[in-house]
Amino acid sequence: MMPRNPHRQPQQASSTRALDVLDLMQDPQLRLADRPWMLRTASHLLLNPGDPYLQESFRNGVEERLYSAASSSDAFYANYPPLGAHLSGDLVVVKLPSHVLPMRIDALGRNLAVVGPTGSGKTSLVILLLAQLAPRARVIVIDRKRELRKLAGVPQLGAFWTVLHWLQLSLALLQPPPGIAVDVWVSEVVSLVARSYSLYASQRLLLETLLRVYRKHGGNATLKHWLAEVNAFEAGRGFREQGYKEAARAVLVDLLHSVPGLKFAQTNLLEILFSQPNGGVVIECDSLPVQHYSFMVSYFLRWLYTWRLHSRSYEPQIVLVLDDATIALEEARDREAPGGVSPLAESMFMGRGLGLGVLCATHSWSTTSTRIRHNTETMIICGAQGDDLRSLSTAMGLTPEQANSLRVLQRGEAVVYAPSTWPAAVKGSYPLVASQIDDVELQARARAFMSKVVIIEETDKSSDPKPQDNLTPQMLRFLHAAAFHALLSLTSLYRESSLDRTQGKSVLSALHALGLVVPHRVSSGKRGGHMYFIEVTEQGWLELEQRGFSRSPKPTKGGFLHNLAALALEHDGKKQNCKVHFEAQVNAVFVDVLWQFPDGRLEAYQIGLSNPRYEAEKLHELVQAGGVASVVLITKDKVFLKKVNALLKGGLSDEQEQKLTLRCLGDLLNCDRE
Ligand SMILES: Nc1ncnc2c1ncn2[C@@H]1O[C@H](COP(=O)(O)OP(=O)(O)OP(=O)(O)O)[C@@H](O)[C@H]1O
Ligand SMILES: [Mg+2]
Structure with a gap:
């Protein structure tokens, strides 16, 4: 592609008279002012116009830029917003009377960030926003945690939501979008x-x-x-x-x-999405290696961007959603990218005029790339602390007291700064979205969607065997052991699959690279000590099923470690002759695992891995509701345990406190049960 205005050639750096230096510094195609060292060189040169070293240095800088502008394939090279463009506004935090966060995403300006610590409700809020937005936009969600499949079950959204695992995708990388040369x-x-x-x-x-x-x-x-x-x-x-x-x-x-999925498709799934009257696709990317995750995100953005740019049709609005996007947003991604702009950052400022927006949920605002921060109009804060609190309150222009309210947000509350809609930040609350969909329905929708993709028939399959043909007997043994002995830690799994440590390590990394397993680190309770447990991914289970093994059901709806804890508790409970119930109710309060002793006594187990505040509230509720002889909380690690303890302090009577035990996940898992 040519620079945007091919007739206009930037000036040659033949002389360094003061006027030329100023002129060159302002040339939009060269963007010399983006480089601090060019700014420094120019200002020294203006003070010492006769210095030959400065002259040469300046000329080199200009030539290098001339070269990169001419060879850049980016038509908008000249139009990037200047470094240092930033958000401003007169802000007051007001408590709104309404119970529903007063916002519609299309009224919010385009790029949007949802920021908050783990468990603060970001995902729930994203689901709410998308449920409001979906009837008017096309949405592509990249989901690293498999939490947004819920969207497919929101009644108002109709049937136009499809959930696909990245291994099911057929991405036509080499096929241009429709109408593009x-x-x-x-x-x-x-x-x-x-x-x-x-x-x-x-x-x-x-x-x-x-x-x-x-x-x-x-x-x-x-x-x-x-x-x-x-x-x-x-x-x-x-x-x-x-x-x-x-x-x-x-x-x-x-x-x-x-x-x-990048290999063989001829029709792009994005085309199929846009041939529907509305709706969205959730692409589940759990276990996709990080660099490929970034690549896939960039691919979607570039596809949409190129298509929009050339087709000159900017309707409907398209939103790309990245839940848990922290790794894709980090400043380092921009620094690593040649030219200092990652494709994501680029699309965030280039796509705005094209009806293409990005919605990111992230844990950390202060480590986010400057370019991305400067191109995020709307911010929704579910909670902030430390560096984030400082940088967010600066960006939103909050007073220290206003900033303090970001620290103490309850679950279901958020502070919204949407300068295109309101001049001030506002505080409001939001409800959870109801959703119901089962796996069978999800699978049927995924099949129907993918059946529209034309796959290119490979003529020569022998030259490059598919990953599953590459599974060695050692890899299979290990995969099998990880699937059916989930409670064994990594070292014991090596033993179980008759591998020594060195073999085991290479088998594990091969399986991980193929996306068949994901290791999870668990702190063992000892200072700095840790163990690994191995999750078998969806694709890993498919491999096993193809070989005649049937899948073991998950005890709870939680993630891998949550289920692991539940399995360990089931094992231990049965050893004590208890009946073990999962996700049971005691006096209208739900608990993760419930032991029923032969004498009828009940012991409740809560598995708390994401949010100390929530767990502390839950324990309160459980102890107060009564009906159980004792309550045990399994916490992620010692730090988590201490936080819960601190939150509980003083809130319970002595008798209630005696009912309560806190244990670390590491202690629970730290004994081989087989
Ligand atoms: N409006 C709300 N009312 C009540 N509970 C809520 C609300 N929003 C979220 N929650 C609860 O808070 C918990 C955490 O929410 P969620 O998973 O959305 O957080 P998150 O910020 O995405 O966490 P993570 O960083 O781990 O992805 C969930 O159990 C959810 O049910
Ligand atoms: Mg989340």
Whole structure:
């Protein structure tokens, strides 16, 4: 692609008279002022115009920029908002009488961030926002925790929500969006891969090989063809070109194996989404390695962005949602990207005029990239502390007292700063969204959706075996052990699958790379000590099912560690001849696990892994409701335990306190039960 105005050539840096220096510094295509060292050089040069070193340094800087502006494939190179653009406003926090957070996402301006610590209600709020938004927009949700599948069961949303696991996807990476010329898309794909994986130096090689792929295979081009072209690329003798080739090869091989859905599709799932009257897709990305997660997010954004830009139709509004997006938003992602702008940050400021917005939920605001922060109009705070409290209250212009109210938000309360709607931050509360959908219905919708995707038939399957053909007997033994002996910690799992430590480690990392297992670290209670437990992912279970093993049901609706604790408690309860109930009710209060002793006595177990405040409230409720002889809370770790203890202090009578025991998850799991 050409720079936006191809007729306008930036001035040559032939002389360094004061006027030229000023002029060059303001040239929008060069964006010299974005670089602090250029600013410094320019100001020194204005003071010492005759200094030959400064002159040369300045000229070099300009030439480098001229070169990158000319070779940039980004049509908007010149239009990035300046560094240092920031949010402002006169703010007062007011308590609104309404019980419902008074907002509609389309009235909120585009990019939106939901910020708050673990368990503060971000996901619940995102679900509420999307339930309001969905009838008017298309939504793509990237979900790392499998919590937003709930959206598919919200009655008002109708049936147009599909939940897909990333392993089910068929992403047509090499197919341009409808109506977009192949050569436009080629440069998009090359810059996407180059920037997501820091392959800047291999960019030319990637471009050359990809053009050859299109010449040979046209609309049937696949990632595998691309890899074959890179393999066949004759690197010069020089050490460098060889290096570029190796780097490109390594990334493509890894992509092929770790993101199997990228390989063979011909129709893009986004096209299918846009052929529906409304709705959204939730893409569950649990266990997708981080660098590929960023790549996938960028891919969606770039696809949408390119499509919008060239089709000149900006309706309906599109929202890309990243729940638990902290890793994708970090400043480091921008720093690593060549040019200092990650595709996500770029889309957040380029997409706004195109009806394309990004909604991120994140734990941490202060570590978020500056560019992303400056391009987030609306902020919803579910709670903030420490550095976050400081940077958020600066961004929202809060007084210290107002800032304090961010610290003490209850669950279901949030402070909203939406300068496009209100000049001030407001505080309000929001309800939980009701939802009901079962796995069968979810699967049926996913199948119906994916059946519209045309898959490219691979002619040569032998050259590159699919990951599952790569499972060695050792890997299978380990996968089986992890699936059916979930309570064994990693070291015992090695033993169970007859692997020594070295073999075990390489088997584990191979399975992890294929997305079949995810290790979870649990602090063992001893200072600094920890153990690992291994979760078998959805795809891992599919592999086992294909080999004739049937899946063991999950005791509770919680995540992996939650279920692990429940299993351990079931085991221990049965040993004491108790009847064990999961997710049971005692005097109208729910508990995770309930032991019923032969004499009828009840012992309640609560598994608290995400939020000390919530657990403390829950314990209060349980002890006060009565009906149980004792209550045990299993906490994530010692720190968590101490927090709960501090929150409970003084709130209970001696008798109630005696009923109560707090234990760490590590202590519970720290004994082999088999
Ligand atoms: N409005 C509300 N009313 C009552 N309970 C709520 C409300 N919002 C959230 N909760 C409860 O708070 C808990 C945590 O909520 P949620 O999972 O949304 O938090 P989160 O910030 O996304 O956490 P994480 O950082 O772990 O993803 C859930 O059990 C949820 O039911
Ligand atoms: Mg969440």
